[in-house]
Structure formats: C-alpha cells, structure tokens
Amino acid sequence: MVFSSLTFLFGYLPLTLALYFLTPLRRRNFVLLLASLFFYGWGEPVYVGVMFLSIFIDYTHGLLVERFRQRDRLARWFVGQSVVFNLLLLGFFKYWDFLAANLSLLPGITVPQLGLPLPLGISFFTFQTMSYTIDVYRRDAPVQRNIIGFGAYVTLFPQLIAGPIVKYKTVAAELVHRTVTSRDFAEGACRFTAGLAKKVLLANAAGALWESCQASQNAGALTVAGGWTGLFAFGLQIYFDFSGYSDMAIGLGRILGFRFDENFDHPYLSTSVGEFWRRWHMSLTSWFREYLYFPLGGSRAGSAKTLRNLLIVWFCTGFWHGASWNFVLWGLYFGLWLILERFVFRDLLARTPVLVKRFYTLLVVFVGWGIFAMEDLGVCGRYLAVCFGGGPLWSAPDGYRLRSWALILLLLALGSTTLAADLWKKIPERGRKVLAPVLMALGLVVSTAYLVDGSYNPFLYFRF
C-alpha cells in the first residue's frame, strides 16, 4: 500500500486510527504492530515472513549484545553477525540479479537470475535494524526486551516503505511511553496533507513533463531546451515526491505519537554539493556518516584515508539507491564533487558570491539527476550530450511544453524555496487560523480528485 492511494486514505488510515485511539495506551504497540504487518502484507503477503525473520533475528541480537556486554569481543561478534545478516537479506533480494547478470558476462560463468520482486522498503528497514544493534552496543540506546515493542519499531508503517530512516535511539523512549495531544494530531494531519498534495499534485505533474521530454528523446527529437527542461522536471519531481512522502511519514508519526527527524531542508537552496547532501535525504546521509564513514576513520586519518573513505561511502550511497551501474556512477559522481570541494575548490568557493555557488550546486545536482534517472548508460550519455549542445536548440514541442507547464514549473520552483514558510509566518495569527482548515480541505479534496482520476500515479521510490 502507498499513502497516495484511495485504499490507504479512505480505508486503511481511518480504520487504523480509530482502532489505535480506542485502544488503551499500553496496548497500542500491539495494535501498531498488527496494523503495520497488515500494511506491509497488503502488497506482498508472502514477504511478511521476511519481516518476521528480520524482527526475530535483530531482537535476539540486541539481547545477545546486551548480555555479553562485559565480554567485548563476543558482543562485537554479535553486532557483526546482525550486520552481516541484514546485508545478506538486502543483498539477496536487491542485488542478486544484478550480480548474477554481471558475473554471467565473464567467460565460463553463468549465475541464474531469480527475478524475485523486491520486498517493500527492504532498503529502509534493514538499515534501521542495523542501527539498533549498533546503538545498543554503543550504549546510545537501551536494549528492547519487549518483542512487540521492537516489532512495532521495525514495521512502523509511516516510515516502513520510503523512510525517513529512523534510528532506533530517536524513538527508543517513545516506543516505551508516548502521548498524543490534540496539537500533535492537528499538526501531524496538516503535515500529512501538505505531503500528500506535494506528492499527488506537484510531483506527478513534474513527472508527466519529464516523461514528455523522454518521449522526445525516444523519438530522436530531443533539443537542448527539451533536455534541460527534462532534467529540471525530473529533479523537481523526485524532490517533491520524496520530500512529500517524508512529510506524510513525519505527519503520520506525529499523529501516532512519534517525532521523527526531518529528512529534507530545502536542498535546492544549497551553496555547495556538500551542503546539498546535508539537506537532502538527511536520514540516509547521517546514517552513512554515523555507521560507515566515522567507523572507517572519517576525515581524521590523513588525506589519503579521507579520500578512500569518501569513495567507499559514495559508492555505497549510490549503490543503495538501486542495483544498476548508473546508480553506482551517480554515487561516485557525487563522491568526486565532494572530494573536489574538499581538496581543490575550498578557497575558491569561499570567495565566490552566493548566487553563483547556488547555480553551480544546482548544475551539478541536476546533471546528476540525469545519471540517476536513466538506467541505460547509453541512453543517459546521449541525453546529456544533447543537453550540452549535441542537438538543435529548440523545436515547436518545447514551446508547447513550456507554455503548458509554465505555471506548474513556477509553483515547483518557488515551492522548493522557503518562500511559502516565510509568507505563512507573516500572516497574522487570526488569518492563519482561518486559512489552515481551508488549505487542508483544499489539499485533501484536490488530491482526492487527482487520485480518483488516477491517470498518473507512479511511485518513484518503489525500487527501494
């Protein structure tokens, strides 16, 4: 099930919320666990088994780490075992076919491809459960002895399938004890509605524009203008899609009594590629920093090691996004820019005006989206070649596209800045009180209309 579906909005969600709030406080984890398993099993009923296995193994490993805390080598062994298990799970379901296809290219080797569907959200929940055993070992979080509470954490439906990656320590206290005030509920509902509208109204509109540019390329009619329009559209689509989904997750968490960390902070306003990654999918960046980059030695062990560590982290970041070479390339592409920023451009960037730095960052990021969006590297290469002058500048369909999407592109561009939030703060308290329910109703009603029409509702983050 995805949040932006009629079944979720007008079936699952109202029923789950009713059940949840009718249940006494101490039983709520149980309701949450059941509801989340139902949510998970909806799309892939068979994979509920994978979920049970994951809960059971990480739960026991947490206990084992705690139990053998005095014997450090043993405790470390169990942490390692849990990490290996999670990576195997992820590796098997997500990367098997990719590895098999590539190994089979070597002479004399054939590895069968399995063609298994990817269990929903496996990239997210394996990362979360790894953080649990590590946090317990590092004494950053208490061990969870109640398997229902732990299961509720692993399966928590708001962030189960598309993040944010919630570290165990963030919600450890709330898993044991949480209260929901009417303010939490109201703010959560507003946040959820905003996310829904971002996803259904804005992201999908940008996606249709991107598809139209791709169609031009397939017909061999892509122009420079069309190429950049497409990159721009895709970059905005993925931002509104993903940040919209994060907003919905954070809002639902709030309604249920959890406070997740923010996942996006207006990334397209960044003034360097490094800053972009501190503001884009923050929960993933910080996960890699905390559980991979720092353990490798971070940037404290000399330039050579820093370089190595950056390359490892960005290889992994890229590969995490999908089992395909373009994602690896995409990760390394960012690794390269970060290395350049750290070792070459540092002084230059410090002297550059802010507007130029923003432009430079957007250029790097949006060209990166080209690599991200097109799995076939040949197609991707040809597309980017057109963008950089390898084709006619302009054609009539470009004019049609820009006229048709002008208003939407303007809304998207403004929507990725802080403008809306700044304006909202300028409105006097009384005005906001009147506007909030009006905007909420508008967001819900119009999003529903788009969902019912349903002509265009693909979900980008299914691959994860």
Place this chain on the structure above:
Amino acid sequence: MTTRYSRFLSACFCVFLGGLLAWHLLLPDRDRSDVENRTLAQFPEFSWEDLKDGSFTKGVEEYFADQFPLRDQWTGLKARTEQLLGKREFNGVYLCGDALIAKVEPPKDGLEEKNLSYVSRLAERTELPVYLGLIPSAAEIWRDRLPRGAESWDQAAFIARAAELEGVEPVDFLTALRDHAGERTWEGIFYRTDHHWTTLGAYYGHAALMEALGRGEEVPEPETVRARDLPVSNGFQGTLYSQSGIHWLEPDSIEFWVEESGLTVTSWRDGTPKEAGLYDYDYLGKKDKYSAFLGGNQPLCVIQNPEGEGKLLVIRDSYADSLAPFLALRFEEVHLLDPRYYRYSAAKYAEDNGLDAIAVVYSVPNFITDRNLVLLTQ
C-alpha cells in the same frame, strides 16, 4: 495552537477521511459506468491462493477505486484544476476551443507496418480487388486547431506510405476530409466530444470510397441525401468527454440521414442471423449514443438493397457504423466484418458469398494499434 482549535483541525481531517469511507460503505455498488463505458470492479472473492499471489488485495484496490463515491465529479474537478494550471492536454486529449481532439501516439512494435503487410497478404490470397481506406482522425484533419507545438503522430505520412502498397488500391479519405475540414454546416465532420466522424464526415468518406471504386459520379450532393424527418439527438457526450474529464463543453448532436425503407439489415451477433435495422434508437436514451448506428459492435452485419449495384465486403472498425447507411444506398449487398469479433478467413468469406470487392476501412488510430488484423492472412 489552542486545544480547542487543534481539535477542530483534527476533526476536519477525520471527518473527511472517515466520512468518505462511510459514504463508500453505504453507497450501493454499481455494475457499470456509462460515462466510462465499462463494467466496474466488484469486491473480489476471497481465496488463500489469491491472497498469496497478491491478486486479492489488487482486486480490493480496484474495487475501492471503481466504486468510489462521486467518481465522475472528482474526474471533472481534476480536469478543471488542470485547466486552471494552464494545461491543454487532459489524459491524452487536447482541449481545442470548443472541441476535444485525441492525441495519436506513435505506434509500438512496428505494428503499423505489420498490419499493412497483412493487407497485402490478403490481396495476394484473393482474386477480388482489395481497397485500403485509412481514415485520418481529427488530430490530423484539424491539426491547425491543436495547441501550438502540440504533438500528434503524423498520420498523413503513414497514409501516403500505405497508398504505395502493392496490389492494393488506395481510398483517399485524407483529401476528402481535408477538403471539408473547416466545414461548420450541420455537425461538422468530426464530433467535438467523440473520436468518430459525424454523419457528414461519413458522407464525404463514402464519396471517396465510391470515387476509388470508379463510381464517383453516382454520389449525389449532401443536401439531397440528408433526410429531414429522421430523429436528431442533441445530447451526445462521447468518448473524449469521458476520457478527458472535460464535462463543460456543449454536447454534440447526432444526425441520421438515410431512410431505412427498402433495406434489409441482418445482424450476426451470436452466430445466428437476426433481423436488425440501420439504427437502434434505444441507444439515444443511453450514454453511448454513437452505438445507435447499426446497434454498435458486432462480428458481422449484412445490408441488402435490391436497388443497389454490386456486392462489397467491408473489413472495418466502428467508423464504418455511420458509413454503412450510405454504402447501403449504393450496393446490392454490403457485408461488414469486424476482425475484432469475426475470427474466420475474410478472403474465404468473400468468395463463398460471391462478393465483388473487398475494402479494408479503418481509422488510423485503430489500424496502428489493432492486433487482430493478422487474421486477414488466413
């Protein structure tokens, strides 16, 4: 936020979600949607097998979407919003002033060339002369009405290519319709809310076909063909109305020009012949009013006119429903065969029934997407 205000906001949220859920549950399920011209999904029957392979939950989602309250109104609201945002294209349909025009996507898998080759194979298989008439859709004839720069596949180039086909005589619908593209008399040549040609368009179509058969001089002026006393339906909202969600245009009118007297119409809907008519006026009371011509889709239909001349087999799609009355005036027998439903050899049918000629009459959008034309090679 005060507690009272928070409760108010929370209530708004809950009432909307819960309210629509309750409405959905209380609303009786519908069997079919006339606007969408299809049957609607019902609640699926549960079985462990279906649950396991995911088809049960998928069925529930389809049921949920299909039976959603006020479905048509939501679609209309979406179209209105898109229009406000400056869009000109609505689910593959362009809004062009007071008319809707369906965009034609480029064909996939080389199907258009394959279908052309099937027509040549038909010509090789039979002794009878074979004519190919490809009817361009409004997106080609009214190209100047499309939004500036809007794309639609080049049908004219394809029709030109089809005219080169060996062993097959072309019927030039393109020129015939282009000559009258701007005509605003009566209903125009295409409906504004439906993808078919109008009776006037079909009239020009039949003139082009007669021209190709070398009998162009038989065709009288439109004014003399158009009967005045047949009913006219003014409330036709066609397929493009449904597909686009644009519900605010003036409905089309449907005209019937040819009188039925003296004609015998035989419909083969289920393998047995049944007496039928040129028109089934019952459809005028329904959404799908175009089906009033010949009573809609059927595998085979034969129209006999003792005063006509020659026997023609028409291999056709639904555009021929409104073309048939005009052909009935000219031919002793017109056999209309729809390869989507008629699964036997067309060449053999023509020989067995002593026909004089075969005409493949298809609209371009159907011709480049139809996967049944391979049957022509039988």
